Amino acid sequence: AQSVTQLDSHVSVSEGTPVLLRCNYSSSYSPSLFWYVQHPNKGLQLLLKYTSAATLVKGINGFEAEFKKSETSFHLTKPSAHMSDAAEYFCVVTGSYIPTFGRGTSLIVHP
Amino acid sequence: ETGVTQSPTHLIKTRGQQVTLRCSSQSGHNTVSWYQQALGQGPQFIFQYYREEENGRGNFPPRFSGLQFPNYSSELNVNALELDDSALYLCASSLGRVNSYNEQFFGPGTRLTVL
Numbered sequence: 758a759q760s761v762t763q764l765d766s767h768v769s770v771s772e773g774t775p776v777l778l779r780c781n782y783s784s785s786y787s788p789s790l791f792w793y794v795q796h797p798n799k800g801l802q803l804l805l806k807y808t809s810a811a812t813l814v815k816g817i818n819g820f821e822a823e824f825k826k827s828e829t830s831f832h833l834t835k836p837s838a839h840m841s842d843a844a845e846y847f848c849v850v851t852g853s854y855i856p857t858f859g860r861g862t863s864l865i866v867h868p
Numbered sequence: 869e870t871g872v873t874q875s876p877t878h879l880i881k882t883r884g885q886q887v888t889l890r891c892s893s894q895s896g897h898n899t900v901s902w903y904q905q906a907l908g909q910g911p912q913f914i915f916q917y918y919r920e921e922e923n924g925r926g927n928f929p930p931r932f933s934g935l936q937f938p939n940y941s942s943e944l945n946v947n948a949l950e951l952d953d954s955a956l957y958l959c960a961s962s963l964g965r966v967n968s969y970n971e972q973f974f975g976p977g978t979r980l981t982v983l
Binding site (some may be wrong): 761793798799800802803806847854855856858860861 | 872908924958960971974976
């Protein structure tokens with residue numbers, strides 16, 4: 758069994774300030790974890806993935822995430838938000854060919 | 869390189885009807901997965917097709933069925949539509965089965981409304 762909990766349904770930041778989107782998971786398998794972004798009227802796009810290599814994973818557009826096994830967390834961060842980062846973000850855990858998505862976090866970026 | 873495409877973009881059906889949604893996978897990809905995304909929710913995995921066979925299924929009833937063709941395009945069929953089937957249906961393709969390593973490439977989705 759596996760599950761994903763995205764701890765915030767909405768996160769609001771000012772442009773140029775850091776971004777933190779939180780994700781906790783549970784999995785009976787050795788987990789692989791992903792972050793996807795969904796812009797309005799566009800398909801989901803992969804930001805980054807953790808596949809049991811380095812625990813700090815760097816993705817596209819300046820995003821990164823750290824896998825913490827002891828905390829069962831995979832939080833997404835970015836040092837400085839840009840207006841174009843406003844979107845819906847999904848944390849995903851995959852085990853045995855069945856991906857499980859979190860409910861999503863809406864990132865709002867204020868000028 | 870052509871990305872994942874889905875048709876139609878929008879669809880309105882009435883309860884009890886049947887619907888077919890279509891997906892063309894990205895060039896070179898042999899695996900297609902289908903997801904249902906209800907409003908305000910994350911995508912839920914329906915099933916995956918790998919080399920024309922169903923390979924993994926989420927918690928959806930048998931009235932959700934699919935096909936994958938030799939060119940790796942795919943159809944999602946839903947029979948006896950219910951109001952709760954109203955959602956965005958996403959198709960994703962990948963090179964190889966969905967597992968720890970394979971990135972999925974998503975289409976823009978088909979918005980299904982059941983009245």
